Amino acid sequence: MKLKSLAPLFYVLPLLVVLVAVLIYPLADMAYQGALPQQEEGLGAAVAGGEAAATKAGWRSITYRNYVAVFTDPFLRSTLQLSLTLAVLVSLLSIVLCMGPAWLLVRKQFRGKRAFRVILTLPMAFSGIIIGFLAVIMIGRIGFVPEVTRWLFGVPVGQGLAYGVIGLSLAYIWFQIPRATLTLESAIRKFDWDLESAARGLGASPWQAFRYVLLPLLMPAIVSTIAVTFAVSMGSFGVALLLLKKASVLPLEIYNQVYANLAFEMAAAMSVVLAVITVGVNYTLRRYGERNYVYAHAD
Amino acid sequence: MPTDAGSAEITQRSRRRRSLWSIYSIAASLVIVFVVLTPLLICLWGSFTTISTMGAASTHSGAGWSAPGSAGTFGAGSRDTEGPLTLLWYKYVFDVYGHTLLLSLKLAALCIVITIVLGVFGGYGVVRYNFPGKLLLEELILVPLSLPGISVAVALIGTYGMIRGSTLIILFGHLLYTLPFMFQSVTNTLRSYNFFELERAAAGLGANWYQRLRYILLPNLKHALIIGSLLVFTISLGEFNASFLLTTPITLTLPAALYDSYTNDSFQVSSAATSIFIIVVIPVLLAIQFIGGREMHEMGQAA
Numbered sequence: 186m187k188l189k190s191l192a193p194l195f196y197v198l199p200l201l202v203v204l205v206a207v208l209i210y211p212l213a214d215m216a217y218q219g220a221l222p223q224q225e226e227g228l229g230a231a232v233a234g235g236e237a238a239a240t241k242a243g244w245r246s247i248t249y250r251n252y253v254a255v256f257t258d259p260f261l262r263s264t265l266q267l268s269l270t271l272a273v274l275v276s277l278l279s280i281v282l283c284m285g286p287a288w289l290l291v292r293k294q295f296r297g298k299r300a301f302r303v304i305l306t307l308p309m310a311f312s313g314i315i316i317g318f319l320a321v322i323m324i325g326r327i328g329f330v331p332e333v334t335r336w337l338f339g340v341p342v343g344q345g346l347a348y349g350v351i352g353l354s355l356a357y358i359w360f361q362i363p364r365a366t367l368t369l370e371s372a373i374r375k376f377d378w379d380l381e382s383a384a385r386g387l388g389a390s391p392w393q394a395f396r397y398v399l400l401p402l403l404m405p406a407i408v409s410t411i412a413v414t415f416a417v418s419m420g421s422f423g424v425a426l427l428l429l430k431k432a433s434v435l436p437l438e439i440y441n442q443v444y445a446n447l448a449f450e451m452a453a454a455m456s457v458v459l460a461v462i463t464v465g466v467n468y469t470l471r472r473y474g475e476r477n478y479v480y481a482h483a484d
Numbered sequence: 485m486p487t488d489a490g491s492a493e494i495t496q497r498s499r500r501r502r503s504l505w506s507i508y509s510i511a512a513s514l515v516i517v518f519v520v521l522t523p524l525l526i527c528l529w530g531s532f533t534t535i536s537t538m539g540a541a542s543t544h545s546g547a548g549w550s551a552p553g554s555a556g557t558f559g560a561g562s563r564d565t566e567g568p569l570t571l572l573w574y575k576y577v578f579d580v581y582g583h584t585l586l587l588s589l590k591l592a593a594l595c596i597v598i599t600i601v602l603g604v605f606g607g608y609g610v611v612r613y614n615f616p617g618k619l620l621l622e623e624l625i626l627v628p629l630s631l632p633g634i635s636v637a638v639a640l641i642g643t644y645g646m647i648r649g650s651t652l653i654i655l656f657g658h659l660l661y662t663l664p665f666m667f668q669s670v671t672n673t674l675r676s677y678n679f680f681e682l683e684r685a686a687a688g689l690g691a692n693w694y695q696r697l698r699y700i701l702l703p704n705l706k707h708a709l710i711i712g713s714l715l716v717f718t719i720s721l722g723e724f725n726a727s728f729l730l731t732t733p734i735t736l737t738l739p740a741a742l743y744d745s746y747t748n749d750s751f752q753v754s755s756a757a758t759s760i761f762i763i764v765v766i767p768v769l770l771a772i773q774f775i776g777g778r779e780m781h782e783m784g785q786a787a
Contacts, residue, residue, distance in 0.1 A: 196609025197621065200602045203663070204624055207656045211639035218642050285509030286516055301513065303773060304520050310765045312724035312739045315758055318746050319523035322530075329526055362516055412630075420632030422725045423739075427746060436634040436725070443638065443729065453642055456635035467630035 212460070219454030220247045251454030261438065261455070267350070268435040269462075272418035275354055276411045279361035280369070283410075287369035292378075309363040313423025320347045320356040320428060348430050356424045361414045368413055372406030409474035416467040419459065435459050524762065530755030532569045573756035577745075581757055584741035585764075591651065591737065592720040595658050596713045599666035603712060604705065607670035612680060625667050628660045633725025636660060640730060649732045657726040662716040669712035673705055711776045714768050721765060 255261050289295070290302065308316070323329050324346040331341035346352040384398040385391070422436035429437060435455065442452035578585075606625075610618060628636070636657055644653050682704075686696050702709075724739035731740040738761060745757045 193609045193613035193615040193618075196605045196613070197615075200606030200609075200625070200663075200667075201621070203602060203659065204621075207640070207660050208624065208627065211636075211643040214643045215635070215639040282512055282516070285505070285512040288505075289509045289513055301517065303770065304517050306769065306773060307520050307524070307766070310718055310722060310769045311762075312722040314724045314728075314739055314743050314746070315722075315761065318742070318754060318758055319527065321746075322523045322526050323519075329522060359519060362520065366516075416630035416632075420630075420634070420725060422632070422634045423728070423743070426728070427743065436632055439634050439638060440729065443641075449638075449642065452638050456632075456638040459632050460635040463632050464627060464630050 212457075215453045216457050218450055219251050219457050220249060221450050222246065222248050222250065223448055223450045251451050252458065254451070255455050255458045264433050264435050264438045265458075267432055268419055268459075271350070271354060271357065271434065272415045275357040275361060275418045276414040278354070279358050279365040279414055280407055280410055282358065283362060283365035283369055287366045287373055290366070290370050291373045291376075305366055306363040308360055311360075313360070313421045313425075314427055315423075316356050316360050317347075317424045317427030320352055320359070320424070323347070324352055324355070347428055350429075350432055353424060353428055353434075356428065357418050357421065360421070360424070361417065364413050364417060365410050368410040369406055372403075372409060376402060376406075405474045408470050412467050412470035412474060415470070416463050419463045419466075527755045527758050527762070530752055531573055531759040532571070533752060534568055534570050534572075573752045574760070576753055577756045577760060581738070581741045581745065584736045584738045585760065587651065587735065588721050588738040591655060591658055592717045594655060595662045595720045596716050598659060599663050599716050600709055600713070602663060603666035603670045604701070604709075607667055607674060608701065611671050611674040626664050629664050631660075633657075633661070633723070633727075634729065636726045637729035640726075648730070649735060651735050654727050654730045654735060654737065657730055658720045658723055661723055661726065662719050665715040665719060666709075666712040669708045669715065670705060673708035679704060707776070711772065714772045714775075718765060718768050718772070721761070 255265065286301075286305065290298070311319075321328065324331065324343045325348075326345045328344070328347065331344035334340060334342040347356070380402065381394055381398055384394040389397070420436060422440065425434045425437040426440065433441070436459065439452050439455045439459065442448045442455065610622060640653055640656055641648060644656065647653050679700075683696055683700055686700055691699070722739060723737070724743075727737050728740050728743065731737055736744070742754075742757055742761065745754045749757075
């Protein structure tokens with residue numbers, strides 16, 4: 186009897202060990218390290234006050250300064266704001282771009298549908314770094330779009346766009362095409378389209394039908410999509426690393442803290458903030474979406 | 485009849501609305517096809533060409549054709565080759581970045597093996613049994629799907645700083661991001677039909693633990709394990725966000741090497757390096773698409 190209750194533990198134990206080793210413990214450790222005061226690692230300090238540094242390393246009290254700095258330091262705050270703005274904007278725009286194609290995939294039969302589906306899932310396989318390169322090909326200084334428009338109209342459109350915030354958003358949207366389309370598609374597939382015609386038949390205006398029937402039905406799908414696209418945009422690092430020259434997003438700034446500033450404690454605190462925001466928003470939205478699916482399709 | 489006229493007007497208006505919606509849908513689809521295919525085709529073309537018109541890459545200079553980094557033999561590339569097409573860039577990439585491709589393939593293979601073991605046992609335990617903390621465990625496995633790679637990298641460096649420079653720490657990062665896919669693939673299959681009845685029957689007939697694993701569990705999970713392995717392969721091969729901070733010049737993965745290539749090499753060399761990645765990954769992606777459709781959607785949840 187006793188042995189039987191241990192059976193699940195036997196199967197799950199390897200998984201549990203790995204999860205603790207690579208996920209839970211490192212994250213907890215990072216949260217702790219983020220709460221340590223920053224070490225004075227300047228060369229002068231190390232030479233001048235060797236003994237003082239040693240005692241400091243031996244006993245480093247916990248402080249919340251790093252965590253507070255993420256929100257109060259003007260530069261870091263602007264970085265966080267840009268990251269959040271980008272993530273929200275990109276999520277909304279990719280829904281605008283992908284809603285129609287998702288609807289086509291569900292509702293229409295057309296030649297080359299399978300090829301279309303293959304094409305739109307391609308971006309999924311590429312990491313951010315490659316997407317940055319492709320963005321440079323398209324809208325870099327000698328990119329495809331500016332070259333073609335120069336040839337056609339004599340005016341290069343979008344030249345060097347890739348290196349700014351606009352180019353970054355476009356690259357992020359590119360990235361979200363398969364994620365948004367496939368999430369929306371599976372949601373629309375469960376959708377009862379007769380409800381909309383019924384509402385119109387009962388005398389609802391197009392706006393009313395949209396506002397009170399279509400939108401509430403679509404909302405869970407939109408929310409689920411944002412749950413995915415928001416997390417991906419917030420956490421994406423490769424595109425920004427390759428493209429962004431003037432502005433900075435949070436993941437890029439974490440990288441800079443580690444490499445340029447050698448401020449590991451600060452990087453740890455920022456990583457914790459980034460992880461909490463991303464996982465938290467994703468979890469909340471996903472929960473909301475799932476709950477409302479059940480509600481909308483309870484028939 | 486006023487009512488008839490009214491309803492006719494409504495249908496007409498709704499038809500116009502429908503057609504507007506269709507136009508938007510088709511236009512958006514065409515935009516997507518164009519925007520996805522064009523850069524990939526340019527990249528493929530660039531990897532073969534000796535023409536220097538589109539020096540788009542080399543993200544910093546961006547200007548014109550320049551000889552690949554280590555000059556000398558390859559510096560004179562365009563003059564050495566006849567005609568508009570060449571395989572020289574591929575040769576260069578294999579010489580300089582070949583070991584990174586090898587390392588990435590090794591990591592992907594290791595990830596497949598380890599996630600299969602963890603996924604089969606863990607998935608079986610989670611689906612078969614009820615135990616305290618089960619839901620929490622399932623949520624925990626899915627956490628990496630929305631966890632930013634850079635946070636994971638910083639966490640792993642902070643905790644396992646002493647093994648930085650080994651491939652083990654990169655493997656940790658890759659495991660974290662590939663495990664959810666194998667796990668979901670396995671648990672979805674285990675939940676989808678009444679597998680445990682079969683197992684109980686076999687146990688009743690005297691099959692021991694190993695026999696049940698070998699002749700019942702694994703054959704039924706074959707499809708799930710193939711799909712899971714393909715997903716794990718794609719994710720592991722392309723992983724950049726977490727692995728870039730974890731790699732060192734000695735332990736460089738392919739995506740990290742691509743970053744080096746983009747910042748140092750000419751457009752043609754960068755294109756060749758990228759094309760190698762594309763050529764390896766696209767067949768796998770197609771296989772995932774044709775073997776199973778829903779898994780593709782699950783992959784979309786990954787950062």
